[in-house]
Amino acid sequence: MYFQVKGSSIRAEFNLFEVEDCMQPNMEVVEDVKLCPNNSDAVTVHVEVLVKAHSTAKREDVKVHVLALLNRHRMVFGDYKWVEFDEDFLAKHVESVAIVDTERQPLDLQSCCLSIHIFTLYDDGVSTLNLEEDEDLSAANHWLLPAAEFHGIWESLVYENGVKKQLLDYVSTTIFFSDKNVDSNLISWNRVVLLHGPPGTGKTSLCKALAQKLSIRLSNRYAYGQFVEINSHSLFSKWFSESGKLVTKMFQKIQQLIDDKEALVFVLIDEVESLTAARNAAKAGTEPSDAIRVVNAVLTQLDQIKRHPNVVILTTSNVTEKIDLAFVDRADIKQYIGPPSAEAIFNIYLSCLGELMKCQIIYPRHQLLTMLELETMGFQENNVSELSLILRDIAAKSKGLSGRALRKLPFLAHALFVKTPTVTLERFLEAMDQAVNKQIEEKANLVNSV
Ligand SMILES: Nc1ncnc2c1ncn2[C@@H]1O[C@H](COP(=O)(O)OP(=O)(O)OP(=O)(O)O)[C@@H](O)[C@H]1O
Ligand SMILES: [Mg+2]
Numbered sequence: 001m002y003f004q005v006k007g008s009s010i011r012a013e014f015n016l017f018e019v020e021d022c023m024q025p026n027m028e029v030v031e032d033v034k035l036c037p038n039n040s041d042a043v044t045v046h047v048e049v050l051v052k053a054h055s056t057a058k059r060e061d062v063k064v065h066v067l068a069l070l071n072r073h074r075m076v077f078g079d080y081k082w083v084e085f086d087e088d089f090l091a092k093h094v095e096s097v098a099i100v101d102t103e104r105q106p107l108d109l110q111s112c113c114l115s116i117h118i119f120t121l122y123d124d125g126v127s128t129l130n131l132e133e134d135e136d137l138s139a140a141n142h143w144l145l146p147a148a149e150f151h152g153i154w155e156s157l158v159y160e161n162g163v164k165k166q167l168l169d170y171v172s173t174t175i176f177f178s179d180k181n182v183d184s185n186l187i188s189w190n191r192v193v194l195l196h197g198p199p200g201t202g203k204t205s206l207c208k209a210l211a212q213k214l215s216i217r218l219s220n221r222y223a224y225g226q227f228v229e230i231n232s233h234s235l236f237s238k239w240f241s242e243s244g245k246l247v248t249k250m251f252q253k254i255q256q257l258i259d260d261k262e263a264l265v266f267v268l269i270d271e272v273e274s275l276t277a278a279r280n281a282a283k284a285g286t287e288p289s290d291a292i293r294v295v296n297a298v299l300t301q302l303d304q305i306k307r308h309p310n311v312v313i314l315t316t317s318n319v320t321e322k323i324d325l326a327f328v329d330r331a332d333i334k335q336y337i338g339p340p341s342a343e344a345i346f347n348i349y350l351s352c353l354g355e356l357m358k359c360q361i362i363y364p365r366h367q368l369l370t371m372l373e374l375e376t377m378g379f380q381e382n383n384v385s386e387l388s389l390i391l392r393d394i395a396a397k398s399k400g401l402s403g404r405a406l407r408k409l410p411f412l413a414h415a416l417f418v419k420t421p422t423v424t425l426e427r428f429l430e431a432m433d434q435a436v437n438k439q440i441e442e443k444a445n446l447v448n449s450v
Contacts, residue, residue, distance in 0.1 A: 045102065046217070047066065047117065050096045052092075066094075066116060070114065078107075080098070122147050125149060140229055144224055144225070145226065157205060178309035193335070194333070200405060207316060210314070211268075214264065223263065225263065225266060227268065247301060269302075269316075339400060342392075348406050349394065353368060369385055371392070390433075394436055397436050398436050400440075413432040416434070
């Protein structure tokens with residue numbers, strides 16, 4: 001979903017979301033960039049323009065050059081990224097221009113509404129929010145968004161059924177409603193997201209990717225993003241004896257970030273079940289009451305900060321049953337994130353193999369087919385499709401392994417079953433097959449021993 005109002009007079013009030021920079025059907029840069037083609041059903045295409053860190057080019061100029069580039073490449077087939085440019089301005093100032101999050105169908109850019117997001121990455125890395133002089137007492141990790149460290153995570157995560165898009169739409173809507181001061185007594189929503197599911201399915205990564213994406217999408221409204229990661233585990237181990245006081249202190253620091261209305265602030269509470277598990281244990285009398293004080297302090301503070309329109313609270317959990325209701329009720333969206341399907345696994349493997357070919361560990365380079373291409377060929381085996389079909393079988397066999405295990409698998413295959421530094425694709429696929437067998441075996445042993 002994208003908030004789009006046709007007609008510039010109404011649109012002028014819509015300043016939260018990136019106002020679409022649309023092209024007239026003749027593909028020229030137009031004065032009124034808010035106009036879309038004369039087609040009320042025009043699809044909105046998001047174009048992410050990563051400007052080089054040290055560039056001093058004006059955004060307006062970048063936009064003009066990007067529009068000219070798009071003008072020269074009228075048709076695109078799904079997502080596409082330019083990293084090399086045949087003109088000086090873009091080569092000098094721009095790292096990449098990417099058409100993103102399309103439905104993977106051919107697009108005629110002339111008939112689309114283009115929403116252009118121009119951004120640079122902060123590469124200061126992670127910093128810690130310290131509460132005291134004592135350096136050891138780090139309350140949380142902190143990044144400025146869009147962060148170089150988070151770049152590419154969104155694309156690397158593969159889920160089915162539009163999970164990523166749905167989450168993005170959801171959080172965009174919550175921020176939009178808040179920014180418009182919609183009365184939450186009349187329409188109820190909040191800005192708390194809970195991602196739950198088995199270990200290693202990408203929940204933490206997805207939270208980071210989502211925050212990064214939103215900070216890029218909303219760069220017209222918010223100058224930058226802040227990402228604060230609170231690790232519930234460390235919170236307990238370090239602060240137990242200090243009861244709720246330090247929690248209050250930590251949230252005071254977060255409040256300072258929120259007070260800057262130019263910033264969109266994401267607070268991630270990872271593994272939130274450890275908070276609530278502690279509270280339950282305390283209730284049952286098996287943990288000291290300090291635990292209850294810490295958890296209650298966190299919940300109270302969360303309720304305080306979520307009143308601010310520029311805050312989104314992201315939480316993850318490996319187990320949903322353990323989280324106490326007080327917390328679950330705070331989350332508007334509770335999204336289950338499971339292990340990837342065979343098709344998603346195939347795509348994860350494709351990206352891994354592509355990387356190994358790029359680094360020339362798999363050599364010579366071999367063009368593997370996508371699932372769509374295989375499907376179009378009716379999964380017929382021939383010289384072109386042979387290795388892709390083998391990969392499909394390996395992917396099918398890998399079902400049930402977590403995303404984390406899958407991303408490690410090519411490494412294990414090389415370490416355990418490839419005896420030479422470089423290897424042909426055919427030989428590497430054999431090694432991957434062996435590595436998958438080993439993983440499945442280990443998983444079964446683990447289940448049997450429990
Ligand atoms: N669906 C997926 N597609 C691609 N990569 C994935 C997927 N799921 C997990 N991964 C990979 O697994 C790694 C681990 O992911 P992450 O730590 O975000 O998982 P998690 O669900 O938070 O795990 P945990 O529950 O143990 O905290 C990520 O770096 C990511 O590369
Ligand atoms: Mg995690």
